[in-house]
Amino acid sequence: MEVNKNLIIVGATLATMAAVVLVGFATHDLWKDGIGTTRADRPTLAQDMADPEVRALPGETDGLPFSMLADQQPIRQQLQNPKPTDPKSMPAQAAQPVQAAFQGAPQQFAGVQPSPVTPQFSLPEQQQNQVQPRDQAPNQPTPQPWQRQTTAGAAARMGDVKPMQMVDTAQPTPPNYIPKDLLPYEIHWQGLDARQMTTELARKLQMPLWLEGLMVGEVTMNAADSGMLGGDVIVALEDQPIVLLTDLHKQSRIHRHKKSVKISVFRKRKKMVGNEYAMRRLTFVMHGNPDVGLAQLEGAPMIMPGDPRPHSDRGPCTKCHAIGKGFELTPDPDLITLPPPPILKDVALREARPHEDRGPCVACHVIQ
DSSP, X not given: OHHHHHHHHHHHXXXXXXXXXXXXXXXHXXXXXXXXXXXXXXXXXXXXXXXXXXXXXXXXXXXXXSOOOGGGHHHHHHXXXXXXXXXXXXXXXXXXXXXXXXXXXXXXXXXXXXXXXXXXXXXXXXXXXXXXXXXXXXXXXXXXXXXXXXXXXXXXXXXXXXXXXXXXXXXXXXXXXXXXXXXXXXXEETTEEEEEOOHHHHHHTTOOTTOOSEEEEEEOHHHHHHTOOTTOEEEEETXXXXXXXXXXXXXXXXXXXXXXXEEEEEEEEEEEETTXXXXXXXXXXXXXXXXXXXOEEEOXXXXXXXXXXXXXXXXXXXXXXXXXXXXXXXXXGGGOOOOOOOBOHHHHHHTOOSSOOOSOGGGTSOBO
């Protein structure tokens, strides 16, 4: 029992001595690393190179709060010698070092000076010339003052059209189309107007289909004095047959200096033969003042592009009509109605109308 107590005492003593030795070594290491010393008394990284486990890189002149192992040399070399970059890859302002990023960083204590490190990418060739200084950029164009461009000037420089040829094409309108060989549409002579008698007119007016000549549409002046009426069909002049408008024009030229001429017409009767009126032939003497003169040919009225055909098919429109506008007054003056004139009160009371009964006079007239 006595022997066991002695062994326990010896073991405790040895353990205490070992602990004291370990504490002493630890205190010595801490004191060596800087406890109780100033920054100037601390060993530099170069002095630690004697330790085979820790090796600093050559060229160190200042202490570090850490130790850099030998296998970290590539990192240190990358910090000291960054990879050179193409000056065209970024503008010059981007290559300036950011000093604030190195304040208090490990690179500052390791003696690494910041250098301009730029991202490794390349701009397109078109943009590289833009980031170069003005005096070094190749083929730098000289700035020109801005000038307002016009459509006519730009088109003329491109060689498309000349300025005088520029037109407003917002709503293109074709020019008036006047055919070279228009057929005559009607003829005027001494107050009458007539047009070509056709099968279409014969059916509409219920006249014989065999009838040929010129249909009189209206008579005034000397033609009316001769006794002709609207609806007569001229068939002869001075015993010469008239079938076409050009026939009457030719005969009027021959007899234009005469004081009077004989005109033969067919006029319908009231009697019907089947679905047609019976016809009779009449001859009238038309006097001139002083002579009968020359009959005048006219063409069909001008029509607008795309107008619907108001009659049955008579062939191409350009056979008789010019296409366009501006050759006739619109609306037709004959269709313009003037306002009724004022009338006296006694006339309105007597209802002495010079026209048909169209209601009370006050509906259209001003009563005075």
